[in-house]
Every structure is written in structure tokens, then in C-alpha cells.
Amino acid sequence: MVASWARAAVIFVCLFSAMLGRAATPAVTPADGSVSVMRGVIDRYVADQWALLRCYSLTMSDARRERLGRFYAEQARALDAVDFAALDRAGRVDYLLLKKTIEFEVKQLEHARKQFAEVTPLLPFAQGIAGLEEGRARMEPMDAERSAKALAAIGVQVEGARKGLEGLLKARSESGSAEKVIVDRAARSIDSLRRALRVWHDFYDGYDPQFTWWMRQTYPKVDKELDDYVGALRKRSGDGEDDPVVGDPIGREALLDALAAEMIPYTPEELITLAEREFAWCEKEMRRASNDLGVGDDWHKALERVSETHVKPGEQPALIKRLAEEATKFVEDRNLVTVPPLCKEIWRMEMMTPSRQRVNPYFTGGEIISVSYPTDTMSFEDKEMSMRGNNPAFCRATVFHELIPGHHLQIFMSERFNEHRKLFRTPFLVEGWALYWEMRMWDLDFPRSAEDRVGMLFWRAHRCARIIFSLKFHLGQMTAPEAIEFLVKHVGHERRNATAEVRRSVNGSYGPLYQAAYMLGGLQLRGLQKELVASGRMSERGFHDAVLRENAIPIEMIRASLSGAELGKDTKTGWRFYGELK
Numbered sequence: 001m002v003a004s005w006a007r008a009a010v011i012f013v014c015l016f017s018a019m020l021g022r023a024a025t026p027a028v029t030p031a032d033g034s035v036s037v038m039r040g041v042i043d044r045y046v047a048d049q050w051a052l053l054r055c056y057s058l059t060m061s062d063a064r065r066e067r068l069g070r071f072y073a074e075q076a077r078a079l080d081a082v083d084f085a086a087l088d089r090a091g092r093v094d095y096l097l098l099k100k101t102i103e104f105e106v107k108q109l110e111h112a113r114k115q116f117a118e119v120t121p122l123l124p125f126a127q128g129i130a131g132l133e134e135g136r137a138r139m140e141p142m143d144a145e146r147s148a149k150a151l152a153a154i155g156v157q158v159e160g161a162r163k164g165l166e167g168l169l170k171a172r173s174e175s176g177s178a179e180k181v182i183v184d185r186a187a188r189s190i191d192s193l194r195r196a197l198r199v200w201h202d203f204y205d206g207y208d209p210q211f212t213w214w215m216r217q218t219y220p221k222v223d224k225e226l227d228d229y230v231g232a233l234r235k236r237s238g239d240g241e242d243d244p245v246v247g248d249p250i251g252r253e254a255l256l257d258a259l260a261a262e263m264i265p266y267t268p269e270e271l272i273t274l275a276e277r278e279f280a281w282c283e284k285e286m287r288r289a290s291n292d293l294g295v296g297d298d299w300h301k302a303l304e305r306v307s308e309t310h311v312k313p314g315e316q317p318a319l320i321k322r323l324a325e326e327a328t329k330f331v332e333d334r335n336l337v338t339v340p341p342l343c344k345e346i347w348r349m350e351m352m353t354p355s356r357q358r359v360n361p362y363f364t365g366g367e368i369i370s371v372s373y374p375t376d377t378m379s380f381e382d383k384e385m386s387m388r389g390n391n392p393a394f395c396r397a398t399v400f401h402e403l404i405p406g407h408h409l410q411i412f413m414s415e416r417f418n419e420h421r422k423l424f425r426t427p428f429l430v431e432g433w434a435l436y437w438e439m440r441m442w443d444l445d446f447p448r449s450a451e452d453r454v455g456m457l458f459w460r461a462h463r464c465a466r467i468i469f470s471l472k473f474h475l476g477q478m479t480a481p482e483a484i485e486f487l488v489k490h491v492g493h494e495r496r497n498a499t500a501e502v503r504r505s506v507n508g509s510y511g512p513l514y515q516a517a518y519m520l521g522g523l524q525l526r527g528l529q530k531e532l533v534a535s536g537r538m539s540e541r542g543f544h545d546a547v548l549r550e551n552a553i554p555i556e557m558i559r560a561s562l563s564g565a566e567l568g569k570d571t572k573t574g575w576r577f578y579g580e581l582k
Contacts, residue, residue: 038087038094039420045075045098046423055137058196060116060123060189061130065109072106084569090418092567093557097424100554104261111254115185121168122186122233125157126193133196136203144204148214155222162229165236180237185248187233188508194226247506249474258513262428263556263573264520268471270581271516275467278519279490282461289457292450299454303492306454307388316373317349319392320399324369327400330446337405337544343412347403354378358500362390365402366411385494393455397438397447401459405544406434413548421551427514429552432521435463439526458492463522465491466515470505474512524555527577532562 052071056064079099087095120126128150161168169179201219204211250258255268266274283299290302311319328344331337352360352372364370373390374383400406410433414422438459447453469486472478478486480502487498505515525547532538538546543562550558556575560567 037082038091038098041079041082042094042098042420042423048075056134058130058133059112059192060126061134062127063130063134065113069106069109072102072109076102089561089564089567093553093561094421095569096567096571097421097553097557100261100263101424104257107254107257107261111250111257115248115250116189119182119186119189121171122161122165122182123189123193124161125154126189128154128157129193129197133200136200142204142208142211144208144210144214147211148218151215151218151222155218155225158222158225158229162225162232165232169236181248183233183237187230187237190226190230190233194223194230197223197226247473247480248508249476250512252475255471255474255512258511260573262426262513262517263554263575264428265573265576266578266581268475271520272468272471273581274523274578275464275516275519278523279461279464279468282457282464286454286457286461289450289453293454300492302450302454303458306393306451306458307391307494309393309451310387310391313374313387316371316390317351319395320349320369320371323392323396323399324403326396327441327446328404330400330441330444331405334444335541336440337409337541337548339404339409340412343404343409347408351375357386358503360500360504362497363395363398363402365407367408369399369402369408382496385496389494389497391455393451394458395455396452397456397459400441401434401438405437410434410548410552414551417549418551421553424554425552426521426554427511427517428521428524429555429558430521431514431518432523432525432555433547433552435518435522436525436529439522440529460519461491462487462493463519466505467519469502470512470515473506480506521555524577528555528559528562531559538562 048071052068056067058064076099079095079102082095084092084095132147132150169183197219201215205215205219206212252268259266259268259271264271286299286302287297290297290299293302293305295301295305324347328339332339346367348368350368350370352364352370354375354377356370357372360372362372371390372386374386378386402408407430410430414425438456441447442456442460447456465487469478469483473480473483483502483505484495484498487493487501488495491498493501504510528547529540529543533540533543546562547558550561555577556573559565559575560571
């Protein structure tokens with residue numbers, strides 16, 4: 001035993017020494033040199049951009065726009081100097097993605113400038129506050145008396161704007177929903193300015209005796225003026241605690257720029273037509289399922305029947321676990337996609353808080369699936385609507401969307417392949433991947449009953465509705481209250497859930513194309529699957545695995561990567577994945 005232990009110890013020492021020796025050896029350069037070059041360019045771009053965004057954090061600041069504009073111009077020139085012809089396919093994909101990103105960022109700066117210009121008459125003090133905080137960030141010498149004088153003047157401007165609000169709005173000739181948008185945007189801008197002013201004040205207060213002496217009365221007075229002004233604006237906009245957020249439509253020009261950045265060659269109007277066609281298919285299938293349930297063509301009655309099948313309080317986690325395991329087995333049994341064992345092992349579950357359920361009445365997913373279900377603190381009506389909206393048929397259609405083969409598998413793989421492409425991450429692939437699987441599972445007869453079909457069709461119709469109401473909202477053709485009514489009437493949402501859906505769609509926490517990206521991204525992947533798998537060029541499992549390894553980039557670039565299409569330095573968007581729309 002002793003001899004064996006000694007031999008083992010010697011072997012361990014030798015192995016450990018060898019490991020130390022290897023650790024000291026320089027790492028081998030990756031063979032894929034072109035990808036390495038572009039990864040370096042992308043990594044530096046991300047690091048420099050985030051450094052500037054942290055330094056120039058006040059979004060309405062003129063100095064911020066000017067500095068970022070110079071940065072993007074510098075980056076465009078540096079990228080143009082890269083030898084595109086020397087790059088391999090993966091490197092060319094990276095090049096084109098970075099080029100489009102820079103072009104879009106420049107356009108975003110201009111759209112932001114225009115949006116802020118619309119509220120500038122309501123915020124004559126904005127650049128004054130920005131100047132104070134930017135001076136602090138540049139570590140300029142503090143002149144307490146001069147700063148107090150400047151801040152007092154800002155306070156006078158705030159008071160004047162508040163008292164003259166009615167006249168300012170009349171001068172703009174705004175009314176109705178347009179006025180609410182401007183007023184809400186101004187209120188959110190003041191919130192940001194007030195935070196910046198607090199950072200400026202707290203940096204010096206208590207550390208600089210002269211500053212503290214001069215600001216003792218001045219700063220609290222100005223802060224209160226800002227607070228009073230925000231209150232007057234919010235009262236004017238009608239943005240109450242239980243009301244849907246007013247939102248801020250970006251307009252057609254900005255929508256077109258956003259679509260171009262996502263490599264979507266359709267106009268907003270064409271995409272609404274597309275959604276209406278898909279909606280018609282959903283309605284036809286829903287009537288068929290309704291007849292199978294014995295309630296005729298009245299799909300509202302079918303939804304009512306399915307909604308009543310919800311489980312009792314406390315039983316939802318067990319349901320979710322069973323549905324997750326069922327979906328994983330379904331895709332593995334059919335050899336549809338590779339599911340690494342670790343991916344199956346590590347997913348977890350949590351219950352969503354009541355406050356989060358106000359903006360997300362259903363699930364969110366990934367490594368942790370967050371389950372929306374009522375708590376004892378909710379009102380009777382909210383409990384009823386939450387349980388009905390999270391019934392087993394609805395859940396069966398969405399658990400795999402959030403876990404496997406949906407978001408959890410997708411995120412797991414994105415952290416292991418082409419991780420440098422996170423800069424280009426797009427909801428058209430992130431959400432489109434999960435929505436694609438809803439379509440694919442339908443085609444493969446995953447729904448076992450008429451109730452299951454109703455559940456899957458409800459969500460598919462919901463994705464169509466998201467395209468329609470989100471694009472119309474940003475085109476100025478539909479208000480938030482009208483969007484809520486649309487979801488209730490045409491999709492069958494419970495009103496509480498419809499309100500939450502619209503709230504999170506228009507409150508600025510998601511990009512303007514995010515809600516449209518679910519269905520559109522799914523349709524892109526479905527078109528690509530037909531092009532590459534139905535033609536016999538790739539197996540189904542090989543196709544799905546390859547898409548995941550490309551990471552969540554625009555799907556047209558995944559198509560270029562997998563199909564072997566020619567890529568030039570000035571390649572433009574052109575893949576009309578849904579055909580012509582007239």
C-alpha cells in the first residue's frame with residue numbers, strides 16, 4: 001500500500017510539473033486567422049464604445065452626441081482599412097455585421113437628436129444641467145459661488161417652464177395622443193436630468209465646504225422645482241399607476257432604418273400585410289379546433305373552455321416541469337437538434353413576482369424559467385385572469401419556447417460558439433428561434449388534442465397581433481389603449497394580460513421592432529429551413545445545430561454563412577423570405 005501510494009505521489013508530481021511547464025508555454029495561435037482579426041476589431045469596438053457610453057451617460061447631452069459621432073466616424077474609417085478580400089467567410093460575415101452596426105448607430109444618433117429637439121422648448125434648462133455634470137466628470141475646478149448662481153438660474157428656468165407649460169404646448173399645436181407622447185418624453189428626460197444633477201451635487205456636498213455652504217438652500221429648491229415639473233407633466237399625460245404607459249412612437253423613417261439594420265427588406269406596411277395573412281391562417285385553424293371542441297366557429301368559446309382547465313394554486317411548478325421534460329424528449333426522439341447533457345441538467349425555475357407580472361403576465365425563460373402565476377397578494381380578479389391565462393394548453397405551447405429547444409438551449413450554445421458576436425445579437429434570431437420551434441412543433445404534430453391546438457394557435461395569433469399593433473403604434477396609426485382593445489377582441493387576451501403586454505411593448509424597455517421580431521424571425525428561419533433542409537443540402541439536426549453555432553445574428557447573414565452565398569464588401573439586404581407582398 002505504501003509503495004503504491006509513493007508511486008502515485010511521484011506520478012502526481014511529474015504530471016503537476018508538466019502542467020506548470022505547459023502553462024508557461026505561449027498559447028498556440030488559432031489556425032483561423034481571419035476570424036481572429038475580426039474578433040479583435042469587434043472586441044476593441046465594444047470596449048471603446050462602452051467606455052464612451054459610461055463616460056457620456058446623459059443621453060440628451062450635445063457633448064455626448066458629438067463625441068459618439070466622432071467615434072463612429074473613426075470606427076468606419078478603421079473598418080474600411082481592413083483587407084476584406086483576405087477574410088474567410090466567417091470573417092466577412094463579421095465585417096458586414098460590424099459595418100451595418102456602425103451605420104445604424106449613426107442614424108440612431110440623428111433620430112435621438114430629432115426626438116430631443118421636439119421637447120427642447122419644454123426643457124430650456126437641459127443643457128445647463130448637462131454642463132454641470134459634464135464639467136464634474138472632466139474634473140474641472142469647482143467654483144462654488146459661480147455654480148450656485150448657475151443652478152439658481154436653472155431653477156428659474158424650471159419654474160418658468162412649469163408655469164408656462166400650457167402656453168408651450170399650445171405653441172406646439174399638439175393635442176390628444178401626440179401631446180401625451182411629447183409630455184411623457186419630457187417627463188422621462190427630466191427624470192434623467194434630475195438623477196444627473198443629484199450625482200453632481202453629491203460628489204461635492206460634504207467634501208467641499210464652500211460648495212456645501214452655497215448649495216444648502218439652492219440645490220433642494222431646484223430639485224423640488226424639477227420634481228414639481230415632472231408631476232405637472234405626468235398629470236398632463238395621464239400616466240397613472242394602473243394605466244398603460246403612453247409610449248413614444250419612433251416614426252416611419254426610424255422604423256425603416258431599424259429594419260435595414262436587421263436586414264429585413266420589407267417596408268412596415270408590407271410587414272403588416274404579412275401579419276394579416278398569417279392571422280387569417282390562425283383564425284381558420286382556430287375555427288377548425290373550435291368545431292372539434294363542439295362549440296362551432298366561435299373561437300372565443302373555445303378559448304373560454306381551455307382557460308377553465310387551469311391547475312390549482314401551488315400546482316403550476318409541477319406542470320411546468322412535466323411539460324419541459326416532454327418537449328425535450330420530443331425533439332431528442334426525432335433527432336431534431338443536439339441537446340448537450342449539461343444543458344438539460346442546469347435549467348431551473350423561479351416564480352415571478354407580482355410587480356413583474358404587471359408587465360409580463362406569462363413566462364420568461366433561459367437557464368431559469370420564471371413562471372407567472374398569481375400570489376396571495378393579488379386581487380381576486382387578477383388571480384382569476386392570471387390562472388386562466390396560464391392554463392395547461394397555453395403553457396404546453398410556451399414552456400419549450402422558453403427552455404428546450406427554445407431560449408435555454410439557444411443561450412447555452414451562444415455562450416460557447418462565436419461569443420464575440422453578442423454585439424450583433426438581434427431579437428429576430430433570439431425570439432425568432434423560439435417562435436420557429438412553435439411552428440416546427442405544430443408541423444410535427446406536437447399538439448395532441450383540440451385543446452393543445454387552441455393553445456398553440458392562441459400564441460401564434462398573438463405573435464401576428466404583435467407585428468400589427470407594434471408597427472402601427474410606431475407609425476402613429478394606433479394608440480396604446482387601441483392596442484389593448486385589439487388584443488382582447490382579436491386574440492382573446494384577458495384584459496389584465498393585454499394591458500401588461502402593451503405596457504411592456506411601448507414603455508421603452510424593448511426596442512421598437514422587438515415584438516414584431518418573434519413571428520418575422522420565425523418565418524425567416526422557416527424559409528431558410530425549407531431552402532436548406534427540404535432541398536437535401538443539410539439534415540434537420542445539422543441545420544439546427546449550425547444555426548445555433550452562428551450565434552444570434554441577423555438571419556440573412558446566417559443564410560449567407562450556411563448557403564455559401566457570395567459576400568462582397570458592400571453586400572446589401574435583399575432576401576425576401578416571405579415572397580412578394582402586394
